[in-house]
């Protein structure tokens with residue numbers, strides 16, 4: 001069964017051999033996972049969030065396990081875009097698998113400079129814009145919580161990277177996710193991925209302290225799958241551009257549920273912490289799962305959720 005997918009964008013399409021991507025921040029730069037499977041068997045690899053300059057991230061503890069998930073406040077630690085382009089990207093099999101670079105910045109101008117730098121890299125198929133970060137130049141509110149700010153970033157990245165597919169990653173920590181999705185579509189996004197982590201907190205009762213040094217963090221894993229499914233369903237009905245589902249996906253059945261709700265592709269995040277071969281086995285098992293659930297093509301399944 002052919003499970004290839006084309007994410008038809010407003011400016012650039014993204015062709016994937018299958019709909020299984022890895023989620024940013026949960027799969028390193030991809031190379032760390034080569035002992036667990038063939039990177040080229042995936043639809044795409046979304047690498048750890050990159051910034052213009054290297055960042056040390058937050059103090060520890062910054063990861064804590066929760067019921068059916070985990071909380072993290074890693075703080076977007078990374079080596080910066082130059083180290084990635086010089087040392088990591090050339091080692092990735094980018095001719096065989098789509099390499100999608102997740103980017104974040106503290107201002108619209110910084111987003112544009114980062115996007116322009118990556119636009120010249122042949123090995124980068126797409127940019128995933130993480131708008132779940134504070135706009136320092138605008139009082140620290142998150143770009144992704146304000147349709148105007150989210151649109152401004154999208155427009156800037158779109159203009160700075162005309163050769164790349166631009167995917168905007170939406171935050172669930174908003175009152176109405178569809179208003180943000182429509183704003184970034186109008187600003188030129190080629191696709192949207194949803195969702196980023198859900199804001200949460202854990203406490204250490206004996207110590208009477210927060211479990212994370214940062215006090216609050218992002219909840220991920222199977223615990224957030226119902227939230228992610230709801231967001232994908234709402235967003236897929238609100239926009240025409242492709243939606244990529246992410247949040248608690250750990251098996252082929254989960255992936256098919258997201259596609260049924262309207263997703264064109266999916267990302268595996270915390271699943272790779274549970275089992276490092278998770279994304280590889282999910283991609284391998286997808287054709288058999290389609291057969292098991294009577295799915296004749298992913299196009300036929302997508303968005304066919306019955307409401308009667």
Ligand SMILES: Cc1cc2nc3c(=O)[nH]c(=O)nc-3n(C[C@H](O)[C@H](O)[C@H](O)COP(=O)(O)O)c2cc1C
Pocket residue numbers: 023024025026048049050072074076102130169195196197219220221222224246247248249267268269270271
């Ligand atoms: C440890 C960790 C680091 C993450 N880092 C990033 C990041 O750099 N950029 C980003 O857009 N999302 C980041 N995320 C969010 C994931 O990509 C994903 O959206 C989220 O975890 C929900 O999917 P999951 O439940 O499958 O993990 C991170 C998640 C985790 C758990």
